[in-house]
Amino acid sequence: MPIGWEFLGQNEGVSSSAANGSEQFDEAAFDKRLVLRDSLAVAIPVGTYGAAFGAAAVGSGFSVFQSCLLSLLLFSGASQFAVVGVMGAGGSAISAIATGSLLGLRNGLYGLRMAPVLKLNGFKKILGAQITIDESTGVAINQESRGRAASQYGFWATGIGVYVFWNLFTLIGALGAQSIGDPSAWGLDAAVPAAFLGLVWPRLIDRKTKLVAILAALLAVLLIPLTPAGVPIISTALLAVYFGWRK
Amino acid sequence: MNALWIATLITSAICFLLKFVGYSLPESLLNRPIIQRINSLIPIALLSALVAVQTFGADQNIVVDHRLAGVGAAAIALRFKASFPVMMLLAAIVSALVYRI
Numbered sequence A: 001m002p003i004g005w006e007f008l009g010q011n012e013g014v015s016s017s018a019a020n021g022s023e024q025f026d027e028a029a030f031d032k033r034l035v036l037r038d039s040l041a042v043a044i045p046v047g048t049y050g051a052a053f054g055a056a057a058v059g060s061g062f063s064v065f066q067s068c069l070l071s072l073l074l075f076s077g078a079s080q081f082a083v084v085g086v087m088g089a090g091g092s093a094i095s096a097i098a099t100g101s102l103l104g105l106r107n108g109l110y111g112l113r114m115a116p117v118l119k120l121n122g123f124k125k126i127l128g129a130q131i132t133i134d135e136s137t138g139v140a141i142n143q144e145s146r147g148r149a150a151s152q153y154g155f156w157a158t159g160i161g162v163y164v165f166w167n168l169f170t171l172i173g174a175l176g177a178q179s180i181g182d183p184s185a186w187g188l189d190a191a192v193p194a195a196f197l198g199l200v201w202p203r204l205i206d207r208k209t210k211l212v213a214i215l216a217a218l219l220a221v222l223l224i225p226l227t228p229a230g231v232p233i234i235s236t237a238l239l240a241v242y243f244g245w246r247k
Numbered sequence B: 001m002n003a004l005w006i007a008t009l010i011t012s013a014i015c016f017l018l019k020f021v022g023y024s025l026p027e028s029l030l031n032r033p034i035i036q037r038i039n040s041l042i043p044i045a046l047l048s049a050l051v052a053v054q055t056f057g058a059d060q061n062i063v064v065d066h067r068l069a070g071v072g073a074a075a076i077a078l079r080f081k082a083s084f085p086v087m088m089l090l091a092a093i094v095s096a097l098v099y100r101i
Helices: A016-024 A032-048 A050-059 A064-074 A077-088 A093-118 A122-130 A134-146 A148-178 A188-203 A207-223 A231-235 A237-245 B003-022 B027-031 B033-056 B066-079 B084-100
Strands: none
Touching (some): A032 A050, A032 A148, A050 A064, A050 A077, A050 A148, A050 A188, A077 A093, A077 B003, A093 A122, A093 A134, A093 B003, A093 B027, A122 B003, A134 A148, A188 B033, A207 A231, A207 A237, A207 B033, A231 A237, A231 B033, B033 B066, B066 B084
């Protein structure tokens, strides 16, 4: 999904009001309305991008039902766009699964980060895991200045909010795209790479991240004629490992 | 079951397991800087590759067409801090115009 929080970043991003209001509240009592406002300020706009996903999925050959299942079950924007992008370009299911799963890896690290804050067990752990994404983690970390209870509340409010709106708008986008014929005539085929550009843009924060982005794009284009669809994308994960390894 | 169904269901299952496993691993893993660095670079590499392939790829050919105009418009919009929906709308409009000309 579109907002590129550095997940271990201390208190950056989401909303300036969080930092401004923090002195007024102690650990035990926090103002639910303020946290809810911050959560919905993220959840509603992000959720509406679900329409872009629904449209892209149908434009790539997925049925409306499959598009909605991806939002209900997969529920991680970048992975969802990757699955429909790879399949739409004629890639194999294995390429789509590998790319989508590699993009989903970071949610595992968000879970690692959120585990001591949320302390989940049983059914709540399943629900909490499913809504562990960029936005819920970002808001929760951002609310830590208001105490652990506020952080928990921000996590659930944002995660559930994004889940509801993202799924609703996926359906709207998918139904909309189904009713317009040729995707190219409506610019849908450019909207998908534009969505990826919007997802990666906020992550390009220094020379190294920009270098990795440019090299990955070049490598992928070079591999287009040489390898089956999907492989050019997954191969670039090696660049990430290489540059991550050597600092 | 066709490839679209396989991709939909298996990616969903794996991504849920990845989320779930995070809550069960030792927290000390997070303290390894190498894991943090690779974790923040993987989405950058994959998303950049997706931008490139979705812009220039057509089956196994490299083509320059209306999509590049749309993605170029998106880049300019992002450069000027446009919001996500505005950026995508611009990309679609510019690409559709070039395609129809």
